[in-house]
Amino acid sequence: MEHDIKVKFCGLTRPDDVSAAVEAGAAYVGFVFFAKSPRSLDPAAARALALTVPPGVAKVALTVDADDATLEAILEAVPLDMLQLHGRETPERVAELRTRHRLPVMKAVGVAAAADLAALDRYAQVADQILVDAKPPKDAALPGGNGLAFDWRLIAGRRWPVPWVLAGGLTAGNLAEAVRMTGARQVDVSSGVETAPGVKDGGLIRAFGSAARDAGRVPDLTGN
Numbered sequence: 383m384e385h386d387i388k389v390k391f392c393g394l395t396r397p398d399d400v401s402a403a404v405e406a407g408a409a410y411v412g413f414v415f416f417a418k419s420p421r422s423l424d425p426a427a428a429r430a431l432a433l434t435v436p437p438g439v440a441k442v443a444l445t446v447d448a449d450d451a452t453l454e455a456i457l458e459a460v461p462l463d464m465l466q467l468h469g470r471e472t473p474e475r476v477a478e479l480r481t482r483h484r485l486p487v488m489k490a491v492g493v494a495a496a497a498d499l500a501a502l503d504r505y506a507q508v509a510d511q512i513l514v515d516a517k518p519p520k521d522a523a524l525p526g527g528n529g530l531a532f533d534w535r536l537i538a539g540r541r542w543p544v545p546w547v548l549a550g551g552l553t554a555g556n557l558a559e560a561v562r563m564t565g566a567r568q569v570d571v572s573s574g575v576e577t578a579p580g581v582k583d584g585g586l587i588r589a590f591g592s593a594a595r596d597a598g599r600v601p602d603l604t605g606n
């Protein structure tokens with residue numbers, strides 16, 4: 383059966399990036415709040431961008447082990463629809479934030495080997511969605527957004543009780559294969575639509591949106 387692939391364009395920093403993502407069919411747009419990232423925004427800048435996002439496109443705040451004061455400052459300033467937790471937040475912290483802020487929470491989990499799959503099962507019990515990402519290398523400066531893919535065979539045929547998003551090193555060129563192997567119905571991209579870290583490109587965004595539409599037209603043989 384054919385199905386639409388929902389796309390999350392992450393790490394948008396400029397109004398033109400947001401409009402390109404929306405025109406390319408984004409279901410989600412992601413704003414990064416992590417000072418060490420070249421994609422990081424302060425709440426005022428994120429608010430200005432968020433106000434340009436039309437209804438129907440979910441605005442996601444990506445944070446990394448943020449404390450309560452930081453999260454409250456972000457959520458007070460920026461109209462958001464979802465939190466993406468990209469640090470070492472425990473399942474208890476995920477559950478707590480979900481209740482406290484009354485927002486759906488997506489927990490990112492890094493995968494490099496079969497041993498990492500148990501964490502996906504754990505977080506799928508407490509989060510509204512899970513983001514199945516590549517595990518960053520030990521010396522990586524960032525816990526995500528590294529343009530690194532993992533071995534998709536590790537999750538072939540795996541399913542969780544909540545919606546999930548495939549992430550990590552996706553590009554317009556490898557998306558069809560990634561979807562074919564994993565059966566993903568939602569995908570996330572950041573580096574794959576950039577010309578340099580933090581610099582999105584309208585042409586690459588359009589190409590990714592088009593690749594996602596094409597990938598959704600291919601009959602799904604994974605049982606999803």
Ligand SMILES: O=C(O)c1ccccc1NCC(=O)[C@H](O)[C@H](O)COP(=O)(O)O
Pocket residue numbers: 392393414416419420421422444446468513515524525526527528529530549550551552570571572573574
């Ligand atoms: O993008 C960042 O700079 C970032 C910083 C800290 C934690 C996570 C970060 N990004 C995560 C993402 O953009 C995506 O959710 C995911 O990791 C895929 O990224 P990419 O491999 O670059 O497409």
